[in-house]
Amino acid sequence: MKTLIFSIGIICLMASFFGASEMNEKQTLQMTIVYDNYPFDERLELDWGFSCFIEGLEKSILFDTGTNGQILLSNMQKLGIQPEAIDCVVLSHDHRDHTGGLEALLEKNSNIEVWLPAFFSSNFKDMVRKKGAKIIEVESFQQICRGAYTTGVIQGWIREQSLILDTDKGLVLMTGCAHPRIVNIITKAKGLLNKDVYLALGGFHMTGFDKAEIKSIIDKFRELGVTRVAPCHCSGDETREFFAQEYKDDFLKIGAGAKIQIQ
Secondary structure (H helix, E strand, O other): OOOOOOOOOOOOOEOOOOOOOOEOOOOOEEEEEEEOOOEOOOOOOOOOOOEEEEEOOOOOEEEOOOOOHHHHHHHHHHHOOOHHHOOEEEOOOOOHHHHOOHHHHHHHOOOOEEEEEOOOOHHHHHHHHHOOOEEEEEOEEEEEEOOEEEEEOEOOOOOEOOEEEEEOOEEEEEEOOOOOOHHHHHHHHHHHHOOOEEEEEEEOOOOOOOHHHHHHHHHHHHHOOOOEEEEEHHHOHHHHHHHHHHHHHHEOOOOEOOEEEEO
């Protein structure tokens, strides 16, 4: 089995704003791609969609749930991720390739907070509530737990929220499909926390873009100070190739089963 580990230095945060006497022990933030249409770990089943498990924060977070619940649960099992280990699910937008696995997950663990954009359908919200999970309806920027934030709903031809992880190296920005355009989302994230994006990860929604537009977007990444990139899902093969050429060692080739560590 292939393993992908990127170690990035990160200083521990203060244990408490109110002056806990000691610093927290150094923690490792780990992101595992559970569901994707790009391969990495050959044991995992590929399917169109995206899901990433984040651990090492106050709460463990599953960002998006892929398309098929059985594939999601099977991939989690192969990766050693127990449904009971998930505290929060953050859903980027109301497309099945990002929400389809949620119902099957809630059948295994309903003691979960589901952070979803407020515009989700009443039928979807009713399903979540009937399974016993708690819904947090998102409209604007807010903290999910220490070190993790939702951008709030970003307007675009399809509205979407993204996930921000705040590290000492800068922000880790995780996108589902980046329908409001990836450059707009990066600009929004930088402004919300007044920090540069250290790593942009997820679907960039650039499949089918022509070469000139892809290169223009990569130039914008550089102008905006994005240090590392890890495009997957709907980013497109050519997009990944161009980002790899530009970012070289700071391009992370990821897919289902890839792990990224920040410590």
